[in-house]
Amino acid sequence: MEHKPKLVYITRKEHFNAAHRLYNPSWTDAENEAFFGKCANKNYHGHNFDLYVTLKGYADPNTGMVMDLKKLKTVIKTYVVDKLDHMNINQDVDFMKGQLASIENIVVAIWNQLEPHIENGQLHCIKLVETERNYVEYYGE
Numbered sequence: 106m107e108h109k110p111k112l113v114y115i116t117r118k119e120h121f122n123a124a125h126r127l128y129n130p131s132w133t134d135a136e137n138e139a140f141f142g143k144c145a146n147k148n149y150h151g152h153n154f155d156l157y158v159t160l161k162g163y164a165d166p167n168t169g170m171v172m173d174l175k176k177l178k179t180v181i182k183t184y185v186v187d188k189l190d191h192m193n194i195n196q197d198v199d200f201m202k203g204q205l206a207s208i209e210n211i212v213v214a215i216w217n218q219l220e221p222h223i224e225n226g227q228l229h230c231i232k233l234v235e236t237e238r239n240y241v242e243y244y245g246e
């Protein structure tokens with residue numbers, strides 16, 4: 106029997122619906138439209154986002170777990186999903202204030218929201234799926 110601790114990765118999948126628009130306030134409306142196209146639509150547009158939060162770590166010998174996934178679910182809900190779900194990301198979300206609401210920026214902001222609340226193991230990856238064809242991953246660098 107091998108007693109060397111084993112590094113494992115655990116993932117919780119969550120979901121939220123939210124609206125955004127891609128808009129750089131230092132550009133003119135015409136420049137925004139030229140670069141971002143329909144994504145700059147002033148009346149916003151929505152996505153059904155899937156969020157994957159992955160931790161890496163060693164199972165605690167007392168629990169057999171890296172972090173209890175029920176606890177991780179609650180942390181994600183409190184600090185991320187409740188703040189984003191059915192919201193306008195440009196206007197309603199405190200942790201996105203002053204940032205361009207791209208999925209790249211959202212995924213980094215989600216990491217920053219969650220990291221202080223990870224009790225065992227380390228945050229490894231945040232993956233945010235915007236459409237069937239587009240997703241972004243962030244590994245904390």
Ligand code: NI
Binds near residue numbers: 125144151152
């Ligand atoms: Ni979009």
